[in-house]
Amino acid sequence: MSREKILLASIHDVGPRAEAQVDQLADLLCELLGGMNFAMLVVPDHWSEAPLAGNAAYQAKLRRWSDMGVEMFVHGWFHKDLAQHSGVAAFKAKHMTASEGEFLGLSQDEAARRMADGRKLIEDIIGRETAGFIAPAWLYGPGAMAALAESGFPLAEDHMRVWRPETGETLARGPVVTWASRTKGRQLSSRFFASLARVGLHGLDVARIAVHPGDTTVPELISSIRATYSSFAARRRPARYGQLLAS
Template structure:
Protein backbone atom coordinates (compact mmCIF):
# COMPACT_ATOMS: atom_id res chain seq x y z
CA UNK A 1 0.00 0.00 0.00
CA UNK A 2 1.31 3.44 -0.89
CA UNK A 3 2.46 5.51 2.06
CA UNK A 4 3.87 9.01 2.08
CA UNK A 5 3.87 12.21 4.07
CA UNK A 6 1.73 13.66 1.30
CA UNK A 7 -1.74 12.29 0.58
CA UNK A 8 -2.28 9.80 -2.21
CA UNK A 9 -2.73 11.03 -5.76
CA UNK A 10 -6.45 10.21 -5.66
CA UNK A 11 -6.94 12.96 -3.09
CA UNK A 12 -4.59 15.62 -4.47
CA UNK A 13 -5.41 15.44 -8.14
CA UNK A 14 -3.35 18.56 -8.89
CA UNK A 15 0.02 20.20 -8.50
CA UNK A 16 0.06 22.39 -5.36
CA UNK A 17 -0.76 26.01 -6.05
CA UNK A 18 1.96 28.64 -5.60
CA UNK A 19 0.07 31.78 -4.57
CA UNK A 20 1.30 35.28 -3.70
CA UNK A 21 1.50 36.28 -0.04
CA UNK A 22 -1.70 38.34 -0.14
CA UNK A 23 -3.80 35.67 -1.88
CA UNK A 24 -5.71 34.75 1.30
CA UNK A 25 -5.50 38.03 3.22
CA UNK A 26 -3.72 41.39 2.87
CA UNK A 27 -0.27 40.91 4.36
CA UNK A 28 -0.67 37.15 4.42
CA UNK A 29 -2.56 34.75 6.68
CA UNK A 30 -1.70 32.55 9.63
CA UNK A 31 -3.54 29.63 11.19
CA UNK A 32 -3.14 28.49 14.78
CA UNK A 33 -3.91 24.76 14.90
CA UNK A 34 -3.93 22.70 18.11
CA UNK A 35 -3.51 18.94 17.66
CA UNK A 36 -4.57 15.99 19.82
CA UNK A 37 -7.43 17.70 21.65
CA UNK A 38 -9.06 15.19 24.01
CA UNK A 39 -10.02 14.87 27.69
CA UNK A 40 -6.56 13.57 28.64
CA UNK A 41 -4.79 16.50 26.93
CA UNK A 42 -7.28 19.31 27.42
CA UNK A 43 -5.59 20.93 30.42
CA UNK A 44 -2.42 21.43 28.37
CA UNK A 45 -4.35 22.46 25.25
CA UNK A 46 -6.28 25.05 27.27
CA UNK A 47 -3.02 26.43 28.68
CA UNK A 48 -1.62 26.65 25.16
CA UNK A 49 -4.67 28.56 23.94
CA UNK A 50 -4.48 30.89 26.92
CA UNK A 51 -0.80 31.61 26.22
CA UNK A 52 -1.68 32.48 22.63
CA UNK A 53 -4.57 34.71 23.69
CA UNK A 54 -2.40 36.45 26.28
CA UNK A 55 -0.33 37.44 23.27
CA UNK A 56 -3.29 38.34 21.04
CA UNK A 57 -6.76 38.49 22.63
CA UNK A 58 -9.52 36.75 20.65
CA UNK A 59 -6.97 34.89 18.51
CA UNK A 60 -8.97 32.07 16.86
CA UNK A 61 -7.66 28.51 16.66
CA UNK A 62 -8.65 25.31 14.90
CA UNK A 63 -8.81 22.50 17.47
CA UNK A 64 -8.15 18.99 16.13
CA UNK A 65 -10.39 16.80 18.28
CA UNK A 66 -9.88 13.03 18.76
CA UNK A 67 -13.16 11.32 19.78
CA UNK A 68 -11.53 8.23 21.35
CA UNK A 69 -8.01 9.34 22.19
CA UNK A 70 -5.97 6.13 22.72
CA UNK A 71 -9.24 4.30 23.25
CA UNK A 72 -10.43 6.52 26.08
CA UNK A 73 -14.06 7.74 26.08
CA UNK A 74 -15.07 11.36 26.04
CA UNK A 75 -16.39 13.18 29.12
CA UNK A 76 -19.16 15.68 29.74
CA UNK A 77 -16.64 18.16 31.14
CA UNK A 78 -14.56 17.96 27.97
CA UNK A 79 -17.58 18.35 25.71
CA UNK A 80 -18.68 21.39 27.72
CA UNK A 81 -15.21 22.82 27.18
CA UNK A 82 -15.59 22.26 23.43
CA UNK A 83 -18.98 24.01 23.49
CA UNK A 84 -17.27 26.95 25.18
CA UNK A 85 -14.43 26.91 22.64
CA UNK A 86 -16.93 27.18 19.79
CA UNK A 87 -18.66 30.07 21.55
CA UNK A 88 -15.28 31.83 21.84
CA UNK A 89 -14.73 31.69 18.07
CA UNK A 90 -12.59 28.58 17.74
CA UNK A 91 -13.23 25.81 15.21
CA UNK A 92 -13.37 22.06 15.87
CA UNK A 93 -12.06 19.60 13.26
CA UNK A 94 -11.92 15.82 13.27
CA UNK A 95 -8.46 14.36 13.99
CA UNK A 96 -8.92 10.65 13.42
CA UNK A 97 -10.81 8.34 15.76
CA UNK A 98 -8.32 6.85 18.24
CA UNK A 99 -5.02 8.43 17.12
CA UNK A 100 -3.42 4.96 17.15
CA UNK A 101 -2.02 3.11 14.13
CA UNK A 102 -3.54 -0.42 14.20
CA UNK A 103 -1.75 -1.87 11.15
CA UNK A 104 1.65 -3.62 11.48
CA UNK A 105 4.48 -1.67 9.88
CA UNK A 106 6.43 -3.67 7.31
CA UNK A 107 9.79 -2.64 5.95
CA UNK A 108 12.35 -0.13 7.18
CA UNK A 109 10.71 2.94 5.65
CA UNK A 110 7.29 2.18 7.12
CA UNK A 111 8.77 1.44 10.54
CA UNK A 112 10.63 4.76 10.49
CA UNK A 113 7.56 6.74 9.47
CA UNK A 114 4.95 4.95 11.54
CA UNK A 115 6.87 3.95 14.67
CA UNK A 116 9.82 6.33 15.07
CA UNK A 117 8.43 9.47 13.38
CA UNK A 118 4.90 9.14 14.80
CA UNK A 119 5.37 6.86 17.84
CA UNK A 120 2.69 4.58 16.44
CA UNK A 121 0.02 7.28 16.21
CA UNK A 122 -0.41 7.61 12.43
CA UNK A 123 -3.88 6.07 12.53
CA UNK A 124 -4.71 6.54 8.82
CA UNK A 125 -1.26 5.68 7.45
CA UNK A 126 -2.11 2.20 6.18
CA UNK A 127 -5.81 1.50 6.67
CA UNK A 128 -7.89 -0.20 4.01
CA UNK A 129 -10.42 2.09 2.38
CA UNK A 130 -13.39 0.44 4.16
CA UNK A 131 -11.80 0.72 7.61
CA UNK A 132 -10.80 4.34 7.02
CA UNK A 133 -14.33 5.16 5.82
CA UNK A 134 -15.82 3.50 8.92
CA UNK A 135 -13.63 5.48 11.31
CA UNK A 136 -14.37 8.74 9.50
CA UNK A 137 -18.11 8.00 9.60
CA UNK A 138 -17.90 7.27 13.34
CA UNK A 139 -16.19 10.61 13.88
CA UNK A 140 -18.74 12.51 11.81
CA UNK A 141 -21.62 10.95 13.75
CA UNK A 142 -19.87 11.72 17.04
CA UNK A 143 -19.66 15.40 16.06
CA UNK A 144 -23.25 15.45 14.79
CA UNK A 145 -24.66 14.02 18.02
CA UNK A 146 -23.10 16.91 19.91
CA UNK A 147 -24.34 19.52 17.46
CA UNK A 148 -20.84 20.64 16.52
CA UNK A 149 -20.22 21.99 13.00
CA UNK A 150 -17.59 20.01 11.10
CA UNK A 151 -15.74 21.18 8.00
CA UNK A 152 -12.33 19.53 8.22
CA UNK A 153 -10.49 16.28 8.78
CA UNK A 154 -6.75 16.22 9.54
CA UNK A 155 -5.22 12.73 9.85
CA UNK A 156 -3.03 12.02 12.88
CA UNK A 157 0.62 12.80 12.08
CA UNK A 158 -0.66 14.02 8.67
CA UNK A 159 -0.24 10.46 7.31
CA UNK A 160 -2.62 9.11 4.67
CA UNK A 161 -2.28 5.82 2.86
CA UNK A 162 -3.99 5.18 -0.45
CA UNK A 163 -7.11 3.63 1.10
CA UNK A 164 -7.49 6.44 3.63
CA UNK A 165 -7.08 9.09 0.94
CA UNK A 166 -9.81 7.48 -1.13
CA UNK A 167 -12.15 7.33 1.86
CA UNK A 168 -11.44 10.95 2.72
CA UNK A 169 -12.10 12.10 -0.85
CA UNK A 170 -15.59 10.59 -0.57
CA UNK A 171 -16.41 11.93 2.91
CA UNK A 172 -17.66 15.42 2.03
CA UNK A 173 -15.20 17.52 4.04
CA UNK A 174 -14.22 21.03 3.03
CA UNK A 175 -10.51 20.58 3.75
CA UNK A 176 -7.67 18.40 5.01
CA UNK A 177 -3.94 18.92 5.60
CA UNK A 178 -0.65 17.12 5.34
CA UNK A 179 2.73 18.16 6.65
CA UNK A 180 3.42 20.32 3.63
CA UNK A 181 0.02 20.99 2.03
CA UNK A 182 -3.34 22.50 2.78
CA UNK A 183 -5.94 20.60 0.78
CA UNK A 184 -9.31 22.17 0.04
CA UNK A 185 -11.72 19.47 -1.09
CA UNK A 186 -14.35 21.47 -2.95
CA UNK A 187 -12.66 21.98 -6.31
CA UNK A 188 -9.62 24.07 -5.34
CA UNK A 189 -6.01 23.20 -6.06
CA UNK A 190 -4.02 22.15 -2.99
CA UNK A 191 -1.87 24.88 -1.48
CA UNK A 192 1.79 24.24 -0.72
CA UNK A 193 1.99 25.13 2.97
CA UNK A 194 4.62 23.71 5.30
CA UNK A 195 3.70 23.23 8.95
CA UNK A 196 5.63 24.97 11.69
CA UNK A 197 5.71 22.07 14.14
CA UNK A 198 7.89 21.15 17.12
CA UNK A 199 8.94 17.71 18.32
CA UNK A 200 9.15 17.46 22.11
CA UNK A 201 9.52 13.74 22.90
CA UNK A 202 13.22 14.05 23.76
CA UNK A 203 15.64 16.84 24.68
CA UNK A 204 17.55 16.49 21.40
CA UNK A 205 14.29 16.78 19.43
CA UNK A 206 13.38 19.97 21.29
CA UNK A 207 16.82 21.42 20.62
CA UNK A 208 16.66 20.65 16.90
CA UNK A 209 13.11 22.01 16.69
CA UNK A 210 14.14 25.33 18.22
CA UNK A 211 16.66 25.72 15.40
CA UNK A 212 14.64 24.25 12.54
CA UNK A 213 11.26 25.93 13.08
CA UNK A 214 12.57 29.54 13.14
CA UNK A 215 14.69 28.76 10.08
CA UNK A 216 11.64 27.38 8.27
CA UNK A 217 9.55 30.39 9.32
CA UNK A 218 12.11 32.70 7.72
CA UNK A 219 12.08 30.62 4.54
CA UNK A 220 8.28 30.93 4.48
CA UNK A 221 8.20 34.70 4.97
CA UNK A 222 6.51 35.23 1.59
CA UNK A 223 4.10 32.29 1.87
CA UNK A 224 0.37 33.12 1.78
CA UNK A 225 -0.26 30.94 4.85
CA UNK A 226 1.80 30.18 7.95
CA UNK A 227 0.50 27.12 9.80
CA UNK A 228 1.40 27.11 13.50
CA UNK A 229 0.69 23.41 14.22
CA UNK A 230 1.03 22.99 17.97
CA UNK A 231 0.73 19.95 20.25
CA UNK A 232 -0.22 19.80 23.95
CA UNK A 233 3.35 19.48 25.23
CA UNK A 234 4.44 22.61 23.34
CA UNK A 235 3.20 24.54 26.36
CA UNK A 236 5.02 22.33 28.90
CA UNK A 237 8.64 23.04 27.94
CA UNK A 238 9.53 26.71 28.54
CA UNK A 239 12.10 26.92 25.75
CA UNK A 240 9.66 25.53 23.18
CA UNK A 241 6.84 27.73 24.48
CA UNK A 242 8.99 30.86 24.17
CA UNK A 243 10.03 29.91 20.65
CA UNK A 244 6.55 29.48 19.15
CA UNK A 245 5.15 32.48 21.02
CA UNK A 246 7.96 34.63 19.63
CA UNK A 247 7.34 33.38 16.09
CA UNK A 248 3.59 33.91 16.46
CA UNK A 249 4.15 37.45 17.78
CA UNK A 250 6.40 38.26 14.82
CA UNK A 251 3.87 36.95 12.32
CA UNK A 252 1.11 39.05 13.87
CA UNK A 253 3.36 42.13 14.01
CA UNK A 254 4.08 41.68 10.29
CA UNK A 255 0.38 42.05 9.58
CA UNK A 256 -0.66 38.46 9.00
CA UNK A 257 -4.38 37.86 9.53
CA UNK A 258 -5.39 34.92 11.76
CA UNK A 259 -7.78 32.53 10.01
CA UNK A 260 -9.52 29.32 10.94
CA UNK A 261 -8.71 26.46 8.58
CA UNK A 262 -12.25 26.46 7.24
CA UNK A 263 -11.77 30.13 6.33
CA UNK A 264 -8.57 29.25 4.46
CA UNK A 265 -10.54 26.69 2.43
CA UNK A 266 -13.24 29.25 1.66
CA UNK A 267 -10.67 31.75 0.35
CA UNK A 268 -8.71 29.45 -1.94
CA UNK A 269 -9.51 29.98 -5.62
CA UNK A 270 -11.19 27.23 -7.60
CA UNK A 271 -9.11 25.31 -10.12
CA UNK A 272 -9.66 26.71 -13.62
CA UNK A 273 -12.11 24.76 -15.77
CA UNK A 274 -10.65 22.82 -18.68
Protein backbone atom coordinates in the same frame (compact mmCIF):
# COMPACT_ATOMS: atom_id res chain seq x y z
CA MET B 1 -3.55 42.36 -6.55
CA SER B 2 -1.50 40.27 -4.12
CA ARG B 3 -3.25 37.79 -1.90
CA GLU B 4 -3.69 38.73 1.76
CA LYS B 5 -1.20 36.90 3.96
CA ILE B 6 -2.85 34.94 6.75
CA LEU B 7 -1.86 32.80 9.72
CA LEU B 8 -3.60 29.50 10.51
CA ALA B 9 -3.01 28.36 14.08
CA SER B 10 -4.03 25.03 15.59
CA ILE B 11 -3.94 22.95 18.75
CA HIS B 12 -3.65 19.20 18.15
CA ASP B 13 -4.78 16.24 20.26
CA VAL B 14 -7.66 18.06 21.94
CA GLY B 15 -9.58 15.94 24.42
CA PRO B 16 -9.83 15.01 28.09
CA ARG B 17 -6.60 12.94 28.01
CA ALA B 18 -4.58 16.18 27.94
CA GLU B 19 -7.15 18.59 29.34
CA ALA B 20 -4.83 20.75 31.44
CA GLN B 21 -2.25 21.06 28.68
CA VAL B 22 -4.86 21.96 26.05
CA ASP B 23 -6.29 24.60 28.39
CA GLN B 24 -2.80 26.05 28.80
CA LEU B 25 -2.24 26.16 25.04
CA ALA B 26 -5.66 27.71 24.42
CA ASP B 27 -4.89 30.49 26.90
CA LEU B 28 -1.47 31.01 25.31
CA LEU B 29 -2.76 31.25 21.74
CA CYS B 30 -5.62 33.48 22.81
CA GLU B 31 -3.04 35.85 24.32
CA LEU B 32 -0.68 35.75 21.33
CA LEU B 33 -3.37 35.99 18.64
CA GLY B 34 -5.73 38.43 20.29
CA GLY B 35 -8.63 36.05 20.73
CA MET B 36 -9.88 32.59 19.83
CA ASN B 37 -8.31 32.79 16.37
CA PHE B 38 -7.25 29.17 16.09
CA ALA B 39 -8.45 25.66 15.31
CA MET B 40 -8.66 22.60 17.53
CA LEU B 41 -8.05 19.04 16.32
CA VAL B 42 -10.32 16.83 18.42
CA VAL B 43 -9.61 13.16 19.18
CA PRO B 44 -12.80 11.20 19.97
CA ASP B 45 -11.11 8.58 22.21
CA HIS B 46 -7.37 9.23 22.59
CA TRP B 47 -5.53 5.90 22.88
CA SER B 48 -8.83 4.34 24.05
CA GLU B 49 -8.26 6.10 27.38
CA ALA B 50 -10.31 9.30 27.13
CA PRO B 51 -13.64 8.98 25.30
CA LEU B 52 -15.59 12.13 24.57
CA ALA B 53 -18.80 10.09 24.55
CA GLY B 54 -20.36 10.32 27.99
CA ASN B 55 -18.03 13.08 29.20
CA ALA B 56 -20.59 15.85 29.61
CA ALA B 57 -18.15 18.32 31.17
CA TYR B 58 -15.65 18.11 28.33
CA GLN B 59 -18.39 18.17 25.74
CA ALA B 60 -19.63 21.43 27.25
CA LYS B 61 -16.09 22.83 27.03
CA LEU B 62 -15.82 21.94 23.33
CA ARG B 63 -19.21 23.46 22.65
CA ARG B 64 -18.22 26.66 24.44
CA TRP B 65 -14.98 26.95 22.47
CA SER B 66 -16.84 26.31 19.22
CA ASP B 67 -19.43 28.96 20.09
CA MET B 68 -16.54 31.38 20.61
CA GLY B 69 -15.31 30.81 17.07
CA VAL B 70 -12.78 28.00 17.36
CA GLU B 71 -12.84 25.73 14.31
CA MET B 72 -13.15 22.06 15.22
CA PHE B 73 -11.46 19.38 13.08
CA VAL B 74 -11.90 15.63 13.40
CA HIS B 75 -8.46 14.28 14.33
CA GLY B 76 -8.71 10.54 13.84
CA TRP B 77 -10.50 8.36 16.37
CA PHE B 78 -7.95 6.71 18.68
CA HIS B 79 -4.85 8.55 17.35
CA LYS B 80 -2.88 5.35 18.03
CA ASP B 81 -1.44 3.31 15.14
CA LEU B 82 -1.75 -0.45 15.59
CA ALA B 83 -1.04 -1.47 11.98
CA GLN B 84 1.97 -3.41 10.70
CA HIS B 85 3.80 -1.43 8.01
CA SER B 86 6.32 -2.13 5.28
CA GLY B 87 8.29 -0.03 2.80
CA VAL B 88 7.80 3.73 2.86
CA ALA B 89 4.94 3.45 5.35
CA ALA B 90 7.24 1.64 7.80
CA PHE B 91 9.76 4.48 7.52
CA LYS B 92 7.07 7.08 8.18
CA ALA B 93 5.65 5.13 11.10
CA LYS B 94 9.09 4.82 12.72
CA HIS B 95 10.66 8.19 12.02
CA MET B 96 7.77 10.67 11.64
CA THR B 97 5.77 9.68 14.70
CA ALA B 98 5.77 7.39 17.75
CA SER B 99 2.90 4.97 17.08
CA GLU B 100 0.58 7.93 16.48
CA GLY B 101 -0.15 7.65 12.74
CA GLU B 102 -3.54 6.00 13.13
CA PHE B 103 -4.64 6.44 9.50
CA LEU B 104 -1.39 5.35 7.86
CA GLY B 105 -2.28 1.67 7.59
CA LEU B 106 -6.09 1.53 7.63
CA SER B 107 -8.20 0.03 4.86
CA GLN B 108 -10.55 2.35 3.02
CA ASP B 109 -13.59 0.89 4.76
CA GLU B 110 -12.12 1.19 8.25
CA ALA B 111 -10.81 4.70 7.59
CA ALA B 112 -14.22 5.76 6.29
CA ARG B 113 -15.97 4.32 9.35
CA ARG B 114 -13.71 6.12 11.80
CA MET B 115 -13.99 9.39 9.88
CA ALA B 116 -17.79 9.19 9.82
CA ASP B 117 -18.07 8.16 13.47
CA GLY B 118 -15.73 10.95 14.57
CA ARG B 119 -17.59 13.51 12.52
CA LYS B 120 -20.99 12.53 13.89
CA LEU B 121 -19.79 12.52 17.48
CA ILE B 122 -18.08 15.91 17.32
CA GLU B 123 -20.84 17.59 15.30
CA ASP B 124 -23.44 16.31 17.76
CA ILE B 125 -21.37 17.81 20.58
CA ILE B 126 -20.73 21.25 19.06
CA GLY B 127 -24.04 21.61 17.25
CA ARG B 128 -22.49 22.61 13.91
CA GLU B 129 -20.43 21.17 11.08
CA THR B 130 -16.80 20.32 11.65
CA ALA B 131 -14.18 22.24 9.68
CA GLY B 132 -12.60 19.14 8.16
CA PHE B 133 -10.44 16.10 8.84
CA ILE B 134 -6.73 16.01 9.73
CA ALA B 135 -5.12 12.62 10.29
CA PRO B 136 -3.03 12.06 13.42
CA ALA B 137 0.62 12.94 12.77
CA TRP B 138 -0.55 14.28 9.37
CA LEU B 139 -0.05 10.75 7.97
CA TYR B 140 -2.46 9.22 5.42
CA GLY B 141 -2.21 5.80 3.83
CA PRO B 142 -3.85 4.88 0.50
CA GLY B 143 -6.98 3.65 2.27
CA ALA B 144 -7.34 6.89 4.21
CA MET B 145 -6.85 9.01 1.11
CA ALA B 146 -9.50 7.05 -0.78
CA ALA B 147 -11.94 7.31 2.13
CA LEU B 148 -11.24 11.01 2.56
CA ALA B 149 -12.05 11.74 -1.10
CA GLU B 150 -15.55 10.32 -0.54
CA SER B 151 -16.07 11.61 3.02
CA GLY B 152 -17.66 14.98 2.31
CA PHE B 153 -15.17 16.79 4.56
CA PRO B 154 -14.55 20.27 3.13
CA LEU B 155 -10.87 20.45 4.15
CA ALA B 156 -7.89 18.25 4.92
CA GLU B 157 -4.28 18.99 5.82
CA ASP B 158 -0.89 17.29 5.87
CA HIS B 159 2.65 18.50 6.58
CA MET B 160 2.93 20.38 3.29
CA ARG B 161 -0.53 21.48 2.14
CA VAL B 162 -4.23 22.08 2.79
CA TRP B 163 -6.62 20.68 0.17
CA ARG B 164 -10.23 19.94 -0.76
CA PRO B 165 -10.65 16.17 -0.37
CA GLU B 166 -13.45 15.91 -2.94
CA THR B 167 -11.48 17.47 -5.78
CA GLY B 168 -7.87 17.26 -4.61
CA GLU B 169 -7.47 21.00 -5.17
CA THR B 170 -4.60 22.44 -3.14
CA LEU B 171 -5.68 25.53 -1.20
CA ALA B 172 -2.43 26.33 0.61
CA ARG B 173 1.10 25.03 0.29
CA GLY B 174 4.09 25.19 2.59
CA PRO B 175 5.43 23.36 5.66
CA VAL B 176 3.65 23.40 8.99
CA VAL B 177 5.76 24.89 11.76
CA THR B 178 5.45 22.57 14.74
CA TRP B 179 7.46 21.25 17.68
CA ALA B 180 8.41 17.80 18.96
CA SER B 181 8.87 17.13 22.66
CA ARG B 182 9.57 13.40 23.02
CA THR B 183 13.39 13.51 22.83
CA LYS B 184 16.06 16.17 23.37
CA GLY B 185 17.17 15.78 19.76
CA ARG B 186 13.69 16.38 18.41
CA GLN B 187 13.21 19.34 20.73
CA LEU B 188 16.40 20.93 19.43
CA SER B 189 15.65 20.24 15.76
CA SER B 190 12.10 21.60 16.00
CA ARG B 191 13.33 24.73 17.77
CA PHE B 192 15.95 25.17 15.06
CA PHE B 193 13.36 24.82 12.28
CA ALA B 194 11.08 27.32 14.04
CA SER B 195 13.94 29.81 14.19
CA LEU B 196 14.51 29.37 10.46
CA ALA B 197 10.77 29.74 9.81
CA ARG B 198 10.72 33.07 11.64
CA VAL B 199 13.14 34.32 9.00
CA GLY B 200 12.41 32.31 5.87
CA LEU B 201 8.68 31.56 5.68
CA HIS B 202 7.18 35.03 5.74
CA GLY B 203 6.84 34.95 1.97
CA LEU B 204 4.11 32.29 2.19
CA ASP B 205 0.58 33.51 1.58
CA VAL B 206 -0.67 31.03 4.19
CA ALA B 207 1.50 30.25 7.22
CA ARG B 208 0.50 27.32 9.43
CA ILE B 209 1.69 26.85 13.01
CA ALA B 210 0.59 23.90 15.16
CA VAL B 211 1.14 23.04 18.82
CA HIS B 212 0.66 19.84 20.81
CA PRO B 213 -0.06 19.17 24.50
CA GLY B 214 3.43 17.75 25.04
CA ASP B 215 4.94 21.12 24.15
CA THR B 216 3.81 22.46 27.51
CA THR B 217 6.21 20.13 29.34
CA VAL B 218 9.33 21.84 27.93
CA PRO B 219 9.84 25.53 28.82
CA GLU B 220 12.24 26.03 25.89
CA LEU B 221 9.53 24.90 23.47
CA ILE B 222 7.02 27.30 24.97
CA SER B 223 9.53 30.12 24.52
CA SER B 224 10.03 29.11 20.89
CA ILE B 225 6.26 28.89 20.36
CA ARG B 226 5.80 32.39 21.80
CA ALA B 227 8.52 33.83 19.58
CA THR B 228 7.21 32.10 16.46
CA TYR B 229 3.56 33.02 16.82
CA SER B 230 4.49 36.58 17.72
CA SER B 231 6.73 36.89 14.67
CA PHE B 232 4.07 35.69 12.25
CA ALA B 233 1.13 37.46 13.90
CA ALA B 234 2.99 40.76 13.61
CA ARG B 235 3.10 40.40 9.83
CA ARG B 236 -0.23 38.78 8.94
CA ARG B 237 -3.78 38.34 10.16
CA PRO B 238 -4.78 35.28 12.17
CA ALA B 239 -7.57 33.64 10.19
CA ARG B 240 -9.79 30.58 9.94
CA TYR B 241 -9.14 27.57 7.74
CA GLY B 242 -12.59 28.10 6.27
CA GLN B 243 -11.35 31.29 4.65
CA LEU B 244 -9.40 29.13 2.21
CA LEU B 245 -12.68 27.80 0.83
CA ALA B 246 -14.00 31.32 0.33
CA SER B 247 -10.84 32.28 -1.54
